[in-house]
Amino acid sequence: MGAGTAGCVVASRLSEDPDVRVVLLEAGAADGPEAMSVPSTWPTLLGTSVDWAYTSEPQTALTGRDLTYPRGRVLGGTSSINGMVHLRGHRANYDGWSAAGATGWGYEDLLPYFCRSEHAVGRDERYRGTGGPMIVTGAEDVQPFESAAFDALAELGLPVSDDLNGADQEGAGWIEQNIVDGHRQSAADAYIRPILAHRPNLTVMAGALVRGLVISGGRCRGVEYVLDGARRRIEATRDVVLCAGAIGSPHLLMVSGIGPADDLRRHGIDVVADLPGVGRNLQDHPMARVIRSTAGPAASGMAVHRLLGALLRTTRSLDAPDVQIFFFDRPFYPATVPVDGYAVAVAAARPHSRGTVTLASADPAVAPRIDPGLLTDDRDVAVLLAGLRMAREIAGTRALAGWSEEELRPGPDIEDQSRLREYLRESVHSGAHPAGTCRIGDDDQGVVDTELRVRGITHLRVADASVMPDLVGANPNATVLAIGERAAALIREHGAP
Numbered sequence: 001m002g003a004g005t006a007g008c009v010v011a012s013r014l015s016e017d018p019d020v021r022v023v024l025l026e027a028g029a030a031d032g033p034e035a036m037s038v039p040s041t042w043p044t045l046l047g048t049s050v051d052w053a054y055t056s057e058p059q060t061a062l063t064g065r066d067l068t069y070p071r072g073r074v075l076g077g078t079s080s081i082n083g084m085v086h087l088r089g090h091r092a093n094y095d096g097w098s099a100a101g102a103t104g105w106g107y108e109d110l111l112p113y114f115c116r117s118e119h120a121v122g123r124d125e126r127y128r129g130t131g132g133p134m135i136v137t138g139a140e141d142v143q144p145f146e147s148a149a150f151d152a153l154a155e156l157g158l159p160v161s162d163d164l165n166g167a168d169q170e171g172a173g174w175i176e177q178n179i180v181d182g183h184r185q186s187a188a189d190a191y192i193r194p195i196l197a198h199r200p201n202l203t204v205m206a207g208a209l210v211r212g213l214v215i216s217g218g219r220c221r222g223v224e225y226v227l228d229g230a231r232r233r234i235e236a237t238r239d240v241v242l243c244a245g246a247i248g249s250p251h252l253l254m255v256s257g258i259g260p261a262d263d264l265r266r267h268g269i270d271v272v273a274d275l276p277g278v279g280r281n282l283q284d285h286p287m288a289r290v291i292r293s294t295a296g297p298a299a300s301g302m303a304v305h306r307l308l309g310a311l312l313r314t315t316r317s318l319d320a321p322d323v324q325i326f327f328f329d330r331p332f333y334p335a336t337v338p339v340d341g342y343a344v345a346v347a348a349a350r351p352h353s354r355g356t357v358t359l360a361s362a363d364p365a366v367a368p369r370i371d372p373g374l375l376t377d378d379r380d381v382a383v384l385l386a387g388l389r390m391a392r393e394i395a396g397t398r399a400l401a402g403w404s405e406e407e408l409r410p411g412p413d414i415e416d417q418s419r420l421r422e423y424l425r426e427s428v429h430s431g432a433h434p435a436g437t438c439r440i441g442d443d444d445q446g447v448v449d450t451e452l453r454v455r456g457i458t459h460l461r462v463a464d465a466s467v468m469p470d471l472v473g474a475n476p477n478a479t480v481l482a483i484g485e486r487a488a489a490l491i492r493e494h495g496a497p
């Protein structure tokens with residue numbers, strides 16, 4: 001249940017077997033506004049009917065601000081409203097998962113699933129796939145601003161990678177996207193729409209809001225949902241696979257009695273399984289920006305965050321990049337700065353801060369409390385300070401001199417560390433990349449085992465961004481596609497527990 005990035009992959013792959021009947025339930029509509037298909041207009045989707053449009057709890061480390069927290073609510077889920085960047089984490093990220101106990105989730109283990117999900121032409125076939133549903137396109141339409149930005153990165157002597165999804169996952173490089181013939185390709189476009197008419201064993205129910213799991217005798221037997229105003233129930237003869245995302249999956253587990261026992265009891269929910277890790281370990285990428293005004297528009301109209309970026313280490317001793325640099329060909333955040341300008345955004349790619357998803361009510365229709373805890377660990381502040389320094393250097397290069405006018409944010413007067421810290425506290429926002437809230441693990445905080453089975457309950461798996469032990473140092477969608485691919489393979493290989 002949940003037809004987002006992972007849910008579309010799982011439903012599509014499982015229904016390849018004609019002997020298996022798959023029902024895919026999605027709270028959102030089967031389709032959305034035209035802007036979903038137009039790459040440059042994705043920010044206009046935020047806050048509309050295709051967004052759950054959550055708001056975070058006030059962020060203690062961000063001057064008490066609450067943050068907008070978008071999540072896709074439509075077939076394709078968040079892949080239908082996201083920025084379409086297709087980027088894997090560094091191999092060391094997955095090897096770290098495996099070393100911490102997620103056996104079978106290291107880079108070499110996941111590589112076949114990354115490859116299976118994609119169609120990336122002209123790349124090194126040891127690392128990249130062809131023939132998969134997600135068509136991955138590179139920098140085909142480089143505009144003058146990006147060209148200058150690329151020269152800026154080279155001017156600073158940053159290493160350049162020919163393929164950040166290939167052998168060399170560090171440095172500056174052109175970023176691939178899920179854009180086909182000028183249109184977004186969501187997971188639904190790639191995995192579901194092309195097969196729906198000729199897979200009689202696959203049923204997609206849009207507008208079906210799941211209210212909870214049906215569990216008895218330690219076994220998950222189905223789900224309860226509301227469709228057209230009526231409460232219904234569907235029985236699963238085999239598995240229920242929860243793919244409601246890093247907010248939706250822990251929420252549905254908790255309202256169904258699976259989670260931290262004390263919290264559940266406080267809301268009057270009968271405890272089915274005491275799993276203290278449900279909703280804990282929430283991680284997200286905190287993002288900050290250096291914004292410069294330009295004499296004319298830097299935007300070329302195709303996409304908001306253009307096809308260029310960098311993955312960098314603040315310290316050589318790290319095993320993987322901890323800063324991600326993005327270029328935006330318009331200021332974008334905050335909305336108050338003049339339209340003509342650009343932003344060099346930085347994210348703490350491997351955040352140390354941890355947050356929570358907790359219940360606000362036992363009523364599944366009431367949104368959970370989302371506290372990403374951004375910048376509550378000071379190590380993330382240090383990484384962002386280093387990142388801002390890099391972003392300023394990039395904006396100050398000769399290559400970008402023709403584009404760079406005034407520094408609008410943080411502003412030329414904000415120089416010393418304490419003022420920059422203040423700037424971070426006032427301006428950092430969520431990268432909209434929540435993960436980790438039903439993480440793989442066999443310790444007391446683990447929610448699913450290495451085959452994604454919920455601990456203590458049979459016939460129930462979770463497969464989505466929530467199972468990541470920790471957040472990868474890249475935009476997460478490519479990793480979630482691989483999680484979906486591997487989940488389907490595990491279910492097909494081993495069947496029901």
Ligand SMILES: Cc1cc2nc3c(=O)[nH]c(=O)nc-3n(C[C@H](O)[C@H](O)[C@H](O)COP(=O)(O)OP(=O)(O)OC[C@H]3O[C@@H](n4cnc5c(N)ncnc54)[C@H](O)[C@@H]3O)c2cc1C
Pocket residue numbers: 001002003004005006007025026027028070071072073074075076077078079081082083084085086087208209210211243244245246248249252431432433434464465466474475476477478480
């Ligand atoms: C604005 C924005 C921009 C982003 N840009 C990028 C990017 O450029 N590149 C990138 O890699 N990542 C990006 N991301 C993040 C990425 O898209 C997500 O990490 C990924 O889509 C998560 O996939 P998922 O399967 O875990 O969850 P989702 O795709 O969110 O899927 C969950 C699905 O479950 C459904 N659901 C939830 N609860 C219920 C319920 N009770 N009943 C029925 N259905 C339910 C939801 O409606 C949704 O369809 C972005 C995210 C946002 C919000």
